[in-house]
Each structure stands twice: as structure tokens, then as C-alpha cells.
Amino acid sequence: MGKPNFSSYSIEELMDCKQNIDKDKWPKRYQEILDAIALRVKDPDQKKSHNEIVFIEFCKELQDDLEIAIDDNLWPLLGLFSKRFRNSVPSTFDGQVCPVCSGSLNISQRLGFWVIACGKCNLSYAIQERPNVN
Numbered sequence: 001m002g003k004p005n006f007s008s009y010s011i012e013e014l015m016d017c018k019q020n021i022d023k024d025k026w027p028k029r030y031q032e033i034l035d036a037i038a039l040r041v042k043d044p045d046q047k048k049s050h051n052e053i054v055f056i057e058f059c060k061e062l063q064d065d066l067e068i069a070i071d072d073n074l075w076p077l078l079g080l081f082s083k084r085f086r087n088s089v090p091s092t093f094d095g096q097v098c099p100v101c102s103g104s105l106n107i108s109q110r111l112g113f114w115v116i117a118c119g120k121c122n123l124s125y126a127i128q129e130r131p132n133v134n
């Protein structure tokens with residue numbers, strides 16, 4: 001197997017590798033990816049892309065958690081009946097902080113979407129509340 005030349009990878013590709021590599025099996029290669037990312041984010045534009053990817057990945061994980069939480073406690077169904085409940089934020093979001101700056105997140109609900117935003121990083125991402133229901 002040829003050794004990948006990470007210096008020729010885009011920041012997106014590097015982030016993808018970092019996400020998908022088996023770091024227990026390839027600890028040295030994982031470290032090489034981290035090093036390549038660290039080098040890349042010295043450039044402000046690349047750092048911006050890096051932060052966006054980190055933020056989006058974080059939100060997608062929250063979305064997975066949210067689906068489980070909804071299944072567990074019938075959150076959307078209850079929401080139909082209880083206005084108070086409707087205005088509450090699911091426990092999935094409890095204690096979550098911005099994955100980039102560790103600041104507090106601004107979570108709001110809009111038309112069946114949860115909008116997760118960090119004012120400090122100027123990043124936001126909308127996750128769907130009930131992805132598989134029309």
C-alpha cells in the first residue's frame with residue numbers, strides 16, 4: 001500500500017480522512033492527518049473551512065441524537081398538545097457548546113427545523129426535526 005501524501009489533500013479531504021480513519025489501527029497515519037490539518041489551518045481561509053466542517057459534523061451528530069431522543073419520548077407528538085412543551089428545547093441540546101470556540105450555542109426552532117448557531121464564530125446550521133415524516 002502506498003503512503004498517502006496528505007500535503008496534497010484539501011482541508012475537506014483531510015477532515016474526511018480524520019473522520020473515517022481507524023485511529024486504533026493506524027495511529028501514526030491518524031497523527032499525520034492531524035498534523036496536516038494543523039498546518040493547513042494556519043491559513044485563515046482554510047481555518048474557516050475547517051471550522052465550518054467541524055460545526056456541521058457536530059450538528060449532524062446532534063441530529064442523530066435528536067432522532068433517538070424524539071423516538072424515545074415522542075417529543076413531536078407531545079408538542080402538538082402542549083404549547084409549553086413545544087417551546088422547550090429537547091434534552092439533546094442540554095449543555096452543548098460550540099465545537100469550535102466552546103462558547104454557548106444559540107438554539108432556536110423555525111418551521112420544523114432546529115437552528116444551531118454560534119454568534120461568536122458566525123456559524124449556523126439547521127437540522128430537521130422530523131426528517132422522515134412528510
Ligand SMILES: [Zn+2]
Binds near residue numbers: 103119
Ligand atoms: Zn463558536
